[in-house]
Amino acid sequence: MGPVPRTLELFYDVLSPYSWLGFEVLCRYQNIWNIKLQLRPSLLGGIMKDSGNKPPAMLPRKGQYLREDIKLLRQHFQVPIEFPKDFFSTILEKGSLSAMRFLTALSLEHPEMLEKVSRELWMRVWSRDEDITEPQSILAAAEKAGMSAEQAQGILEKISTPKVKNQLKETTEAACKYGAFGLPITVVHVDGQPHMLFGSDRMELLAYLLGEKWMGPVPPAVNARI
């Protein structure tokens, strides 16, 4: 057996476009690098509140820049990410509480489904401009990811339980404790020390910290470890 895989925690919210980009890169590299990727659904709103930060899009020039940046990264990262028509309503008003609670419940009951369902939720809100707040929307994402209707319904029924609500709160607090002021954050444990990296544009630096090879945001699959 080789060296112990390094633990990587990815704290994310499906409301966050850069979280999706970081997520896809790490999912690609989890079978290439010697890492154990732990997905940690969190609430971006809670982190903003706790840190006193504001969503970047609230500053007009940043909002304009974000739109162009996402367009370029769509091509560079090969992720079909697209700005929703009514960004403010979708992202800043409607939010993602139910969706993130659903993912939290999944993390407790069916963690093996977490990656696929997270992706389907992003595909709804950040690719096809579809709702993610209604129960039907969340069930649709879960089923598209491969869950049966019963399984998905079973998870949905748990999202307002204290256990799930508290877990989401704790995960969000853990991100804050690591110093998060936004999402995504990647926490890598190297030599017994946690290093928190903010953003989807610190993955090359992450590779450097891990002593691994960076092959861009779309690494060749042929290098995948079996």
Next chain:
Amino acid sequence: MGPVPRTLELFYDVLSPYSWLGFEVLCRYQNIWNIKLQLRPSLLGGIMKDSGSLSAMRFLTALSLEHPEMLEKVSRELWMRVWSRDEDITEPQSILAAAEKAGMSAEQAQGILEKISTPKVKNQLKETTEAACKYGAFGLPITVVHVDGQPHMLFGSDRMELLAYLLGEKWMGPVPPAVNARI
């Protein structure tokens, strides 16, 4: 003669640490990629309505008008002062020290220093900063690359791999091997 080099404008302020990082990466790649790097000293304060580097950036602006070939080295020495050795960059002596460390003679440096409060230099710095704002800057550094007649503005020192993608060039990390340098 090969294809025309693509113009890259780097708007920066020595007050900005990420500007230094972006600057060093682009300086390394200017002899590797088919680009023409144009350094554009700007005032972060003008973009963010705060300040601290006015004299230093005016000095660099004057340099850009009179001795542009010294711009890279003097910029670096100013960063080395403020962001490496925690030394002052606001006093005239500090700025002269940086200029001389970069290879300028005392007379040359003094000559440039005497121009920093002229309307010409003050206006140029203002214009450059406004140009950055027109490109959509909300901070520094910004790199503006002109590709297919379109300007693309990239913010930060962490968009250089994306820049390579836009240019169709190879990204070899922030410290590319010098052996690939074009003669």
